[in-house]
Amino acid sequence: MDIASPRGTFVLEEGSRPIVLISAGIGATPVLAMLHRLAATRDPRPVWWIHIAHDRAHHAFADETHALLAQLPDAHEHIYYTGEAPRPDEPYVTQGRPSASSLARLGIPADADVYLCGPTAFMDHFGGFLRDHGLPPERIHTEQFSALPAINPGVTPTAGVRPHQPPGPPGTGPLITFSRSGVTTPWSPAHGSLLDLAEACHIPTRWSCRTGVCHTCVTHIVSGDITYTTPPLELPEAGTVLVCCSAPTTEVVLDL
Ligand code: FES
Structure with a gap:
């Protein structure tokens, strides 16, 4: 074990x-x-x-x-x-x-x-x-304690809310684009992780552990680079990132 x-x-x-x-x-x-x-x-x-x-x-x-x-x-x-x-x-x-x-x-x-x-x-x-x-x-x-119901990233919305800009003052960091949802917004460290930012924009996501263990949140990264705020237990495949525990280091386009 x-x-x-x-x-x-x-x-x-x-x-x-x-x-x-x-x-x-x-x-x-x-x-x-x-x-x-x-x-x-x-x-x-x-x-x-x-x-x-x-x-x-x-x-x-x-x-x-x-x-x-x-x-x-x-x-x-x-x-x-x-x-x-x-x-x-x-x-x-x-x-x-x-x-x-x-x-x-x-x-x-x-x-x-x-x-x-x-x-x-x-x-x-x-x-x-x-x-x-x-x-x-x-x-x-x-x-x-429990995760949100499983959904397909970028395909099935969790609620009848259209993806939108996050509430609050706009960030000053690199631009993050959620390509399927049509949202581009500047990063702010106040969000904690790319998953937090996606949720603030009502972008459909899936997750479970939120700490880099389960890989439920794995997402294709179209362009850009990230860093892990919490090192994943195992790195995901090349071309994908765990959005629950990562933050951008450049402008990023995610397949969400
Ligand atoms: S939600 Fe478990 S690794 Fe991201």
Whole structure:
């Protein structure tokens, strides 16, 4: 078995601010790794573990997280089962979905670093609550659990929105042309990757890992050159690029 080291940008920040780890279903996986790290160092920061599952049978890593939280000096565990009532010996379990008001009662500090992982609707819901709660967007770290539905690059639109220029002030970098979509726009490092830019323009794409592992985002490059912001696990074939983890170094024309 070949194993690569961890990658991506969803990583636990050092510091002294409180930490809030929020997940739904198997989205617990990356925040569980953070919890392991915190428990291993007996981190003194207050830690909130908030998890939503359907019921006890579908509560992933339940015993493991409970044991890890017990090793921390200031841990707060809140579990929500949408389809099962709590037992008397589980004061940290609530039945139902968390609402803005029930979350407000948890006492999450407004200066916390929040790590959020789960399906898109879940993250939109919690991200909105946390911003309303006063958390600055840069302290809300997210990792989407599921990919968008698979589509054919440049052929099948995901929504009835015509590709367009990205919102916000135009970039000052080299021109990027999405040839199938008929969009040419200047690059800005604010986009992070060519995939981010394509999405900002509503250009049909396909992706899964967004970190250069799966090659789902592989795209033919008609002209120009790119650099990888995160080195792919394996380089794609000549004449193609992984748009999820690349940025242009020259003017670029992509077959999207
Ligand atoms: S989305 Fe997985 S390599 Fe680009």
